Amino acid sequence: GNSVTQMEGPVTLSEEAFLTINCTYTATGYPSLFWYVQYPGEGLQLLLKATKADDKGSNKGFEATYRKETTSFHLEKGSVQVSDSAVYFCALSDRTGGFKTIFGAGTRLFVKA
C-alpha cells in the first residue's frame, strides 16, 4: 500500500540556518504530494503541494520538488526563523489509495534565536 517516510526529529537549528526535511514515498499510482505544518495547539494547515512530477511547490520561503525518479519530496528553506518552529508532515493522496491522504510521522522543528 501507499506510505510516506519522513526523517525523524526533532531537528534543532539556529535562526537563519538552512533547513532540509527529507520525505520519500511509496505509491502504486501517480500521487499528489503535500507538506502540512502544525503549530502548537493548532490543527494542520497546508504549506505547499505538487500534483505531478517535476512540479515545485512553494510558500512562505519553503520549497519542495516532486521527484518521481527518486520518489521524494524534500522540504527546504534557505533561512529559518523562530516562528517556523512547528511539526511538519509530508503526505500523499492518489486514486489507487481511494484518494485517502496518507501522512508521514511528522518532523518536529525547533529554531533557536
Next chain:
Amino acid sequence: KAGVTQTPRYLIKTRGQQVTLSCSPISGHRSVSWYQQTPGQGLQFLFEYFSETQRNKGNFPGRFSGRQFSNSRSEMNVSTLELGDSALYLCASSSPTSGNLLGVEQFFGPGTRLTVL
C-alpha cells in the same frame, strides 16, 4: 469564511464509556475526513465522508464509527472506550471537484483532545 470547528475541544472519559465528537466543515465543503493523532502512531486515517456517504475507511476496529448529515456536518462515535483511544482527533474538510480528492487541499480543525482514564 469560518474555518473547520470541532466540539468539544477537550474530553475526559473512563474505560467502557462511549463518546461522540462533532465536526462542522467550512461552508460549501462536502468532504469530511477524520484522523487520529497520537505521539507514537502519528496521523492515522479513520474515515472519509462525501455527501453523507462513507467512501473510505481506515484500519480501525468497528468501535469507531461516523456519519455525515445533509448539511455536511459530521460526527464520529467511539464505543467501549479503551485507554489506547486517548488521542487528538482531527477533522478535515475539503471541496473536491466532482468528488475527486486528488491534489485537493484539506482544511483541518483544531481537534478534540480525548483522554480515557
